[in-house]
Amino acid sequence: MKRKIRVIGCPMDLGQTRRGVDMGASAIRYAGLVEELEHLGYEVNDIGDIYVAPRSKDQDGVNEKLKNLPQVHNTCVLLAEAVNQAVQSNSFPLVLGGDHSIAIGTLAGLARHYSNLGVIWFDAHGDLNTAETSPSGNIHGMSLAVSLGYGHPSLTELYGAYPKVKKENIVIIGARSLDEGEKELIFEQGIKVFTMQEIDRMGMPRVMEETIAYLAHTDGIHLSLDLDGLDPSHAPGVGTPVIGGLTYRESHLALEMLAEANIVKSAEFVEVNPILDERNKTAITAVELIQSLMGKSLKPQPVFAEQVNN
Template sequence: MTTPLVSIIGVPTDVGAGRCGARMGPEALRVAGIVKAIARFGAEVRDCGNLSGPSNPELPAINGFRHMPEVVAWNRSLHAAVHVELEEGRLPIILGGDHCLAIGSISAIACHCRKTGKKLQILWFDAHADFNTATLTPSGNIHGMPVACLCGHGPAELTRIGGTVPAILPHQIRQIGIRCVDAGEKRFLAEIGIEVFDMRYVDEVGMRATMEQALAGICPETHLHVSLDLDFLDPEIAPGVGTTVRGGPTYREAQLCMEMIADTGRLCSLDIVELNPALDRRNMTAELAVDLVESLFGKSILMRMHQ
């Protein structure tokens, strides 16, 4: 069995968010021990340090977008960095930063999959659908728009970062844990046809059945990307995020999600975003994130003799 080659890329910015603080996320995750945690599972981990980019100007929205030049700069930089690691056959883990960064990471991953003939599947764990546009958004915060931009709905500066528009197709992404969606966004999601497993669905069928459906169709040719927004989790266990929404998954439900992904053996890239240490309690959200990453890399309560 080959040794997994993992690259950690820190992206310390909150230019896409409504509240400052996510720029401190990468260091909080390192303090919580993310590098050692992954290495314990036999991976060779390279910490690439943090990318650099423009600071947060904390300005109001212009034409429906806040901080567009800064968001573009950070995402172009991340696109390039992720591309380099994928070309070297490594598994990139992006430490955010806010969720606008998924435009850069996923557009690079989509490019790589087109080039290598891999089948891209994205699991988007989030309390929010992040499918806003300038006309739908009440805030102009671009961390509420990455899925729309990746699907080709947004300004050219963001939709064209990967060179192909749209970067991804709706059937390539499945959203889990959603429980806060704007009215216009809800209609748009239904129109585009993105598969959304919201919290009511999880409540009705359970997390195991939800994940079985979300993981359906994964095969040896699949590049599985996980985009984990920590506000996916219930704020009782993960208070350190900028936009908490009550009624999220429990600790065990979240662990089950990660364990079932690990069982596929197909994880090829990961975003961890929206950690805001300024709002956390004793780094508990960062430590929980590391705990979930351990499960993604194979930690289980018992060595399972049968599935």
């Protein structure tokens, strides 16, 4: 009996203003995602893309600090339902973005199934802004705050009760660009963050060991990986590149350790922007990282319990 993965594309670029990230899911597929996962022994069901409404041409005074709010809300509801159905079918939900605002929908769908959901947030940014603290009004910088219950009700209450995740169940890895309001929220709520400075000092193996131990009490862990968590030299095609990020090898090591721990129940890979990329380099990197998360290794592959029982 093969392990099942359901691929869900969410080509939304409404959470920010730079165009091109809506083509990220297609770029990742073009880089051979489904074929590589099938080669690892998975049964892959790619259900295609969630419908995304056109962006607003004009912003009213209320929504200028929450750009494209109705469209982001509607898209995230559809994504939440798709993720919910994937979990119901005993499949691993693998969501392809799109900008990081799609995490609002992903986590909302997962919250239907996990009462103590853990989240590992690989990102150069905290995405912990609200309309009051955001310098841009871009919702992709608010997605984690929304999932914690901070923000506009149409987002925090999306697809059911909130918060979708508890503050003690979050680990941010790779942060190196935090706004002042985000720093305050992190300090006030005691959110676990490993900045690039701490990763440089501690080393990725220790960071991941501490992350896995910190989230051991959760009943399921979701990986939300923004490709801008990597240094632009390894992932040039992202919406908001920030120099000084994770190396290619550090990123693979982190995901390999998660695969060995066998604790990740869902994942999303976001912010691939083919317009800014170099020969699809970032999408190819995304596929390679997904393979590491899903167990690709030089070691002999283990025999899974489902196969033994059948």
